[in-house]
Amino acid sequence: MPVFRILPIILLAFFGFAAVIQPGQRDDDTIALVKANFLYHFASSDEWPQDARKGRFVIGIYGNHSLFVELSAKYGSKPVGSQVIEVVELKSVEDSRYMHILYLDRTKRQEMAGVTQQLRGKSTMLVTHFDGALAQGAVVNFKELGNTIRYELNRKAAEERGISLGTKIIQWAIQ
């Protein structure tokens, strides 16, 4: 057979430039994002006594910096009725400033008794995230349900504080 001469093509390693991009894992605290949205719903769907419907709508966060960050970033300065949300991060609950909502993180659960004492007679909605919190005076307690975050209510505690829970808030609570 005749021989055709073929110049070989010399190639370097196959796709030598391969794969340097690594997709980064998003670092957002998703639980904080979910809780922040729930807190916004509590703020916008419930009703506080008349004397609390003036000035800023204050939400205090105690023991959860991520939640403070997410809540401030997404809902800080948003209107709730005629009020504007202000989010504050608490170093302690001895702060005498009035808050419409106070979130007490599970990492601060040992301070629950002191907090409820502090809030006695105030129309502050105490929101928590640990078992048994409702029995200790919390109005709303976050709870895991099949890996999702939901909440349970203490309607009596809400009434005692003069907070009228919205229909939707009651409807979506864990019974």
Add this chain to the structure above:
Amino acid sequence: MKIRHMIAGALCLLVAPVLWAQTPQNDIPITVRVIKTYAADLDGAILLSDSACLHSPESTHHYAWYARAFVYKEKFKRTDSLNIYSPWRETALLSLRRSMELDAKGENANQVPILLEYLSNTYHAQLAECLDFYTPLRETDCGMLWGKFVETQQMLGNEERLAQYRKDYYFTFADRHMVMYEQNPALYGFELEKAFECYSEILKMDPLDYKANYNTAIYYYNQGVTIIGSFNESTTLEELIALQENSIALFKKSLPFMLKAQELRPDRQETLKGLYIIYRALSEDDKSFFYKAELEKLIKSGGANPLKWETNDE
């Protein structure tokens, strides 16, 4: 021009005795003329070759088709080598395939692979260039070139080599999709999906590939985060609860891939961080704290840096 013709003619004269001795010239006279004339008159040789293969008894001879493949390859090489859709190369490949089909005894088994390898390499080189300057508009081109490269490698019987090529190709393609996506996530959101498809292909070939497992985990996890990150003041309670469940489903899909990645590379920080974050998103705090503690231990002991990515041959 005259000098080139003279040289080509001289070469033909030199080669002619060899051809005469080795080629079954009585069976394929037109093809012999093709061989004798292609160096000096390529277009004429192509016409002759077409006539041999398409309109003469030589059409059943494997060497007639091999010669046709060769002259078409020459035409591609000399005039059209930058055209990824070159009809000359396509005809060369088709002719070569026909030649292989007709050469049941393997009489030309030494020559065919050389020509085939050449064609394969041209597809490869163009594919590498296509991927290197990838844009979504070139996706079809890359896919076509990859398909042709695979076809030629299969004709060469390089199945084993092809498996590694295939993995490299999908890694590279995934990388290109990610580059596009990161340039403009809003415009090229679909590129993320395509990158994920590439990783899925890699996992089909090699379920134990560390990087494909890790990136698949990240893909699912980030999608879940995107859903939750979209919550705002107009999100209703119903949506909040329903979308949260969608996110959780994605976090759960992410988990086995991240666990597998961690099993494959327990020395890497990013998988421990990944597991810590995924379990946190699933509200499984005990496991989340466990992996966070493991990550801290690894950092103290100087484990692999999550920011320093390694090549895909690990």
